[in-house]
Amino acid sequence: ELDISFDTTSKNKNNIRVNVTEEFVADMIARFKAGKLLDRKYLYALVLQALQVFEAEPTMVEVNVPEGSVITVCGDTHGQFFDLLNIFETNGYPSPTHMYLFNGDFVDRGSWSSEIALLLYAYKILYPSTFFINRGNHESDDMNKMYGFEGECKHKYKSDKVFGLFSESFSALPLATLVHEQYLVLHGGLFSSDDVTLADIRKYNRFAQKQPGNSGLMMEMLWTDPQPAAGRSASKRGVGLQFGPDVTARFCEANGLKAIIRSHEVRMGGYEEEHNGKLITVFSAPNYCDSQGNKGAYINVRAPDYKLEFNTFNAVPHPDIKPMAYASRLMY
Ligand SMILES: O=C(O)c1nn[nH]c1-c1ccccc1
Ligand SMILES: [Mn+2]
Ligand SMILES: [Mn+2]
Numbered sequence: 001e002l003d004i005s006f007d008t009t010s011k012n013k014n015n016i017r018v019n020v021t022e023e024f025v026a027d028m029i030a031r032f033k034a035g036k037l038l039d040r041k042y043l044y045a046l047v048l049q050a051l052q053v054f055e056a057e058p059t060m061v062e063v064n065v066p067e068g069s070v071i072t073v074c075g076d077t078h079g080q081f082f083d084l085l086n087i088f089e090t091n092g093y094p095s096p097t098h099m100y101l102f103n104g105d106f107v108d109r110g111s112w113s114s115e116i117a118l119l120l121y122a123y124k125i126l127y128p129s130t131f132f133i134n135r136g137n138h139e140s141d142d143m144n145k146m147y148g149f150e151g152e153c154k155h156k157y158k159s160d161k162v163f164g165l166f167s168e169s170f171s172a173l174p175l176a177t178l179v180h181e182q183y184l185v186l187h188g189g190l191f192s193s194d195d196v197t198l199a200d201i202r203k204y205n206r207f208a209q210k211q212p213g214n215s216g217l218m219m220e221m222l223w224t225d226p227q228p229a230a231g232r233s234a235s236k237r238g239v240g241l242q243f244g245p246d247v248t249a250r251f252c253e254a255n256g257l258k259a260i261i262r263s264h265e266v267r268m269g270g271y272e273e274e275h276n277g278k279l280i281t282v283f284s285a286p287n288y289c290d291s292q293g294n295k296g297a298y299i300n301v302r303a304p305d306y307k308l309e310f311n312t313f314n315a316v317p318h319p320d321i322k323p324m325a326y327a328s329r330l331m332y
């Protein structure tokens with residue numbers, strides 16, 4: 001049975017606090033694999049507890065990887081829960097010495113977004129100093145209304161409050177993570193100005209606006225894309241911009257970085273080293289939307305040399321529920 005306590009202190013309306021243990025996580029994974037859901041009152045407690053952990057984190061989290069530990073950086077997972085479990089089965093489950101960083105876009109498109117969000121949140125509560133999550137552009141209301149997550153929350157949990165609480169938690173997510181002082185990990189990419197520094201990101205008040213909007217530092221961190229040509233140009237997405245290898249080189253030089261690790265775009269091989277190796281795209285949703293035929297990838301980083309170890313993997317079978325199964329029909 002679930003180990004819970006009653007929490008009358010925090011703003012936690014249902015006063016339940018889940019004691020997240022390894023056993024709790026294993027039980028939740030088994031339930032989700034069997035197509036079952038979490039009891040809504042435990043969902044509220046989990047999302048609220050994770051939100052409180054995120055709120056206490058800086059906008060740019062700084063992570064050192066000690067000898068004997070490894071950090072695995074994953075890109076977009078987009079509701080592909082069975083492919084996420086395959087990463088843990090293949091590469092090792094999160095633990096105090098096996099750190100993980102999920103680089104945004106864990107919901108929408110795939111039809112097990114709530115399962116992925118709840119699993120990542122349970123690990124954040126269980127291992128707050130070795131399990132990390134960056135916000136992606138899909139951790140936002142506009143995208144979730146169009147690309148399936150809001151619909152999935154309503155369909156599975158029969159309540160409008162569930163999505164609203166997830167939305168609050170997305171607004172608390174950090175926007176970037178600095179890995180071992182040498183890799184800046186963020187979902188989209190770099191900026192319209194060369195003047196942005198790590199200090200600017202660290203002190204950026206991510207709580208000033210809940211949604212990324214159409215301009216500003218948060219939007220650019222979640223939406224921009226690399227381009228092969230030098231300079232900057234308009235984004236094909238209609239929001240954000242594209243930036244060239246010179247922009248990446250100047251940013252890394254000015255901020256003492258070895259490379260930028262970002263996600264946000266599919267790569268057929270699961271990852272791609274771009275901008276003369278100073279920018280890497282990593283994407284962890286194989287055969288994206290059950291149609292793209294791409295591999296997934298993740299990156300391991302460990303002492304003593306902290307070089308990037310690239311790993312690729314293929315999609316695994318999943319129950320016969322199509323991508324976007326719960327998206328509003330307006331999308332067709
Ligand atoms: O849904 C995606 O594949 C995606 N991942 N990051 N950004 C997008 C996106 C953005 C705008 C329109 C369509 C897809
Ligand atoms: Mn994405
Ligand atoms: Mn994205």
Ligand SMILES: [Mn+2]
Binds near residue numbers: 289316
């Ligand atoms: Mn699939």
